[in-house]
Structures are given as structure tokens and as C-alpha cells.
Amino acid sequence: MKIAFITDPLSTFKIYKDSTFVMMREAARRGHQLFAFEPQDMALVNGVVKARACSINLTGNSDVWYEEGEKIDLALQEFDAVLQRKDPPFDMEYIYATYLLDLAEKAGVKVFNKPSAIRDHNEKLSIAQFTQFTTPTLVTRDAKRIREFFAEHQDIILKPLDGMGGAGIFRIGADGMNLGSVIETLTSNGAHTIMVQKYIPAIVHGDKRILLIGGKVVPFALARIPQNGEVRGNLAAGGVGVAQELSARDREIAESLAPTLYQRGLLLVGLDVIGDCLTEVNVTSPTCFQEIMQQKGFDVAAMFIDALEHAVSA
Template structure:
């Protein structure tokens, strides 16, 4: 296959842990051709097809100079067998516009993973609200008074912005309500910005688990991101320690309930975040943790993903 990865700049990849890199490596190992571009390289001229200025690359196996550029030029996206949208958050206006260009490419016959429409329809924090049976009590609102009432009811809560990533902007407010007003003002902007409040789940001390679901099927191991020291956030970007472990019965129940639903909407790869028995986030933009799980357990997550990618593309061509 001829694959195009829409991603962050290649020069910024941390290849020892980067999931997109692990996808590329497995795809090349199987003989597939690899090209890459950034969202800013996408273009659509009236009367023509969506195209991109792409870099055709070859992975070298060297940790420092990890790729060589074999060609560069403008290509129409339907020339590729699959386009993988792997741009990291934030999901800002430019990301939004990129999904529209990629959706047009789909209309022209391009296979895009994850589906651009599904990326727009599943904001990573809000998407959980469709599945209340798996949630800790959760509130989404602009109203500071609603947040105060929620805190009064549940006493120990987490407050966070809807557009945060890597644990940014997450606050815990205990029963004493210390700094509740200031935190709400910071996140809420005087009623201008919607935020999320959730009842605190004490099992965070055992880790914020990333459960990967590929083509509707769960990877049999999660990566528990365990907070360190006095930190309440388990995110690896916030200093959490990643420990791979087998899925619990509850992890599997959540993954098996959500997996087929999300896959049917065009989400080939999803990262479910689970604390204790509670679903806290549905990651669809560029889910990670392939390398950590593979290295610690021996289960080949990139191979499972490329298997699913090949099957999805073959299903179209039959």
C-alpha cells in the first residue's frame, strides 16, 4: 500500500515512544510505502482534488537520523491507498479546517483514518457523555453556579477545560472548596467557556488507564499512567509513570461496549481513558501508548493496527 501520514513535523518525533513512528515502522516492514505531510501542506484548488505537498520517506533504523527523504512533491490524496490523520491536539480551528479538506478527499475516493467526520463528531472529553452507564457523575456547563452546586453535592471534584491535552488545566477541589471560585474563573472566563466537572475517582492512585481499541477490538493490555508524588494527574506529559497491565473485567466491558459502536462510525483507532471503573475520556485524534505496551508486554500493538488498516483498505477494493 501507499500510505500518507498527516502528522506533526517529522523532526519533532520522539521515536523511542512515538506511536505514529511505530505505525510507520511496521508498515514499512511489510513493504508499504510511506509519505508524510503536515495539515498546513493540504490544499484544495477549485475544480481540482484535494492535494498535499508530501515527503516520501524511508525509515533508516537509526535513532537519531531516523528517516531519509526519498522524494518531495505535490500529490492528490486519492493517489494514496490510505491517509492516516495523526496530528496531535489541540483540536483548534486549523485542525477543524483540515478535517473538512480530508472529508472532501474522502468524497473523491480517499480512505482516511480516523474518519474526518468522526473526529469532529467525537470531541474527546464530551464524547463520554453518550455512555453515562460507565461514568463518574459528570457535569458540562458554562454556569459557575451549576459548578458550585455540583461541588456541594459531590464534595471532591475534578474540574477541567474541554480542549485540554496532556493533563493541562486539570484541578482537584476537595470538600473545603478552597480556591473553587478562582479555579472556575480561570477555566470558565466569567461564563464564556464551557468546562467539565467530575466527581473525583480515588482509584487514580492506581493509574489513569489507556485502553486501546483497534477496529472495535480491545488490545489485551492497558497502560496505567500512575501519578507521581503529590500529583493528581497520571498523564505521561505531566510526569506520570506508565505501567502496562492486563485489562480488568471492567476495562474489557467498557471496551467491548464502545468498540463496535465507535468503529462503525469510522474510528479505526480509539484510546479509552479509564480510572478505576469509570470512563473519563475517548481519545480519537492521535491515541498513543503503542510502544510502551509493546515493550513491556511483548504484545505487538503496531502489528495489530496495521493488520486492521490492511483489512479496512482491502474491504474497499473487493
């Protein structure tokens, strides 16, 4: 197959932990041809979605890990699969890219994850479709509602709807210290909608990333455990990742969501679970492949490429 990856610049990859890199490595091992381009390389030209893409050869060298060919203007129909692996922020440019990919899909291109499904599943708000698995949650930009929620629950988490890596997450404890300032900052004085949740004490045991691939559940999660008094377990915020078997509750949540999300066009999903509660549904560029592979020996990348090959041939 000819597989194109829409990514951040390849020069920014940290290949010792990057999930897109091991997807590429496994695909190349099976003889598939690799290409890469960034969202700004796409264009709609006389009704055809094209991209200035370069071929990628993996060197096996950790210092200079890839060689790229000359950028060539190619219609996306020339690829057997296009993988959207661009990290957030999920801003308007990200949305415009999904619109272009929608048009490519209509012309027969197979895009993963499905661009309309990415748009339809805000990574924070999507949990509202599965309230049987969530902690008490409020989504609003109204300061009065937030204060009422705090008065009821006394210990809360506030976060933006478009962040990643734990950016912009605040905890307000029973003393209410800085609640007003945090509300003003996150909502930009009522201009931006945010999410507020009852604090889940089980965060001390980790924010678990559970991967769903092709409608099936990876049997291990990566618990990202906060360090040094942090409330955030995200690896980008200094959390330590510990791979572990799924609990009965983890499996209940994952097996309930996996077939539904796959039917919606989401080949790869990363669920975030704290304690017994679903907190996020990640659909843009889920990670943690390598940590699970290294600690538990389960080849997540092979499972992903298996699912991709099946989806392309279906």
C-alpha cells in the same frame, strides 16, 4: 500500499515512545510506501484536495531516524490510505483540516480516523453517550451550576474540553480552596464551557489507556500512575506508565464501545478509564503503543497495520 501520515513535524518525534513511529516502522517492514505531510501542506485546488507530501525512508538509526524526499504536490487520491495523526489542540485549524479530508473522502480517499467521526467525538464530551460507565459529570460554563455540583460531591475535577496531556486539569477538595479562581480561569469568566466530574480516588492506581483497534480490544492497558502528589496520571504530566492486563470492568467497557465506535469510522480509539469509570474517548492521535509492546510483548503496531490493511481492502 502508499500510506500518508498527517503529523506534527517529524523532527519533533521522540521515537523511543512515539506510536506513529512504530506504525510507520511496521508498515515499512511489510513493504508499504510511506509519505508524510502536515495539515498546513494541504490545499483545495480546483475542487481537488492536494498536499505537498514527501516520501519517508526509515534509516533504522535512532539519531537520524528518517530520510525524506523532496516535497511534491500530490492529490490525496494517489494514496491508498491517509492517517490523521496530528496531535491537538483541536482548534479551528484542526477542524478545517477535517473538512478538507471530508472532501477527499467524497473523491474516494480512505481516511483514518474518519474526519467527520473525529469532529463528532469530542474526547471529553463523548463519554456522555455512555453514561452507564461514567462518574457523575457536569458540562457547563455557568459558575452557579459548578458550585452546586461541588456542594453535592465535595471533591471534584475540573478540566477544559479541548486539552490534552493533562493540561488545565484541577482538583478541588472538600475545603473548596480556590474554587472561584479555578472556575474563572477555566471558563474565562463564563466564556468557555468546561467539564466537571466527581473525583475518582482510584486515580492513585492509574489512569488506564485502553486501545481499540479495528473494533477489537488490545488485551493490555497502560496504567499511567500519578507521581509526587499529582492528580494527573498523563505521561506528559510526569505519570509513570505500567502495562497491565485488563480487568473485568475494563473489558466490559471496551467490548461495549469497540464495535460501535468502529462502525462510526474510528479505526483507532484510546479509552481512558479510572477505576471503574470511563473518563475520555480519544480519537485524534491515541498513543501508548510502545509502552505496551515493550512491557508485555504484545505487538500493538502489527495489530494496527493488520486492521488498516483490512479496512483499505474492504
